[in-house]
Amino acid sequence: MTSAVSGRLPQARSFGSQILRDLGGVVLLALVALAAGLVMNRVSSRPLPIVYQTPEQRFDAELTTLVTAPPFKIAPAATVGLEEFLAAVKGKSALIIDARPAVFFEQGHVPGALNLSRERFARDYRRLAPVLKPAVDKPVIVYCSGGDCHDSRLVANALLSLGFSSVSVFTGGWIAWSEARLPVSTGSGQ
Amino acid sequence: MIARSNSSGDYVVLAVSLGLAAVFIYAGVAKMRDALDFADNIAGFGIVPAAFINLLAFALPPFEVGCGLLLLWPPTRRVAALAMALLSVMFFAVLLSALVRGLTLDCGCFGSGAPSRPRMWIELGIDVVLFVGSMFVYLRSIVRSALSTT
Numbered sequence: 387m388t389s390a391v392s393g394r395l396p397q398a399r400s401f402g403s404q405i406l407r408d409l410g411g412v413v414l415l416a417l418v419a420l421a422a423g424l425v426m427n428r429v430s431s432r433p434l435p436i437v438y439q440t441p442e443q444r445f446d447a448e449l450t451t452l453v454t455a456p457p458f459k460i461a462p463a464a465t466v467g468l469e470e471f472l473a474a475v476k477g478k479s480a481l482i483i484d485a486r487p488a489v490f491f492e493q494g495h496v497p498g499a500l501n502l503s504r505e506r507f508a509r510d511y512r513r514l515a516p517v518l519k520p521a522v523d524k525p526v527i528v529y530c531s532g533g534d535c536h537d538s539r540l541v542a543n544a545l546l547s548l549g550f551s552s553v554s555v556f557t558g559g560w561i562a563w564s565e566a567r568l569p570v571s572t573g574s575g576q
Numbered sequence: 577m578i579a580r581s582n583s584s585g586d587y588v589v590l591a592v593s594l595g596l597a598a599v600f601i602y603a604g605v606a607k608m609r610d611a612l613d614f615a616d617n618i619a620g621f622g623i624v625p626a627a628f629i630n631l632l633a634f635a636l637p638p639f640e641v642g643c644g645l646l647l648l649w650p651p652t653r654r655v656a657a658l659a660m661a662l663l664s665v666m667f668f669a670v671l672l673s674a675l676v677r678g679l680t681l682d683c684g685c686f687g688s689g690a691p692s693r694p695r696m697w698i699e700l701g702i703d704v705v706l707f708v709g710s711m712f713v714y715l716r717s718i719v720r721s722a723l724s725t726t
Contacts, residue, residue, distance in 0.1 A: 400722055401718065408658045408718075409658065411658075411659075415643070419638040420634065420639075423631075423638050436630055438630045
């Protein structure tokens, strides 16, 4: 009996040490797999960042890229003057987009305009998606402050990239609208 | 008699090993096709912190392929079988926790597909089969090596 027990002990020890050795092998295999995975990611055509981004974060990043570095392939959006813009606002024949930062929009904007600011394009685009997405085939007119402001062009080009078919820029912008003493809305309006 | 039973046991181990290797290599290669999709699948379970999701998505497919290949080579069979058993337990626990929480997901176990609860139950069953198979190979190998050393 004693000899049977004393015979099993070294065997159990041997099993234990083998299992430990095997676990070490598993850890080594995991490390090699991680290294191989990192190398494969590095050489892949679409490498991923080390830290995961949710689909929403990736979409935001893509949208932000559209307004920070507009692709040169896209033709500049068409432009409209004050008369044409006014007719579109009065006749509600186009979706009016204000590309200025929210703080200026709230102080005063063209009645019926939506605030899709260049500054927070991704966030605003997602917020306005229920209104914007059904309007991809409708005329869209974008404005910003006027004069030398580029926000309206950047937002217009981003909308063209996103599939909007008819996007133009009201070059006179907010300056031309307010100088003509046309109606003004205030607040967030949305 | 003993020699005959050992040799038939070897054939069973070899057959089970071939089956397991095929499943793991297929699963690993299927996951490698789209790392982004697989990372989204991992994120869907809501268990792994964001900082580790992509690392897991990079490491798991080569790990599975490595297990499959090492299982085919007798000197590394034991390590591969143990790794497969641990992996199956992990997959089982993660899938079960998702089912208990009422989630309907695509686990991405064999590449991407549509989220489906019936498929999650099937994959849970597959994990049990994989665990039993890999433990069988591991225990056979460890007993065999213990006997050969005594």
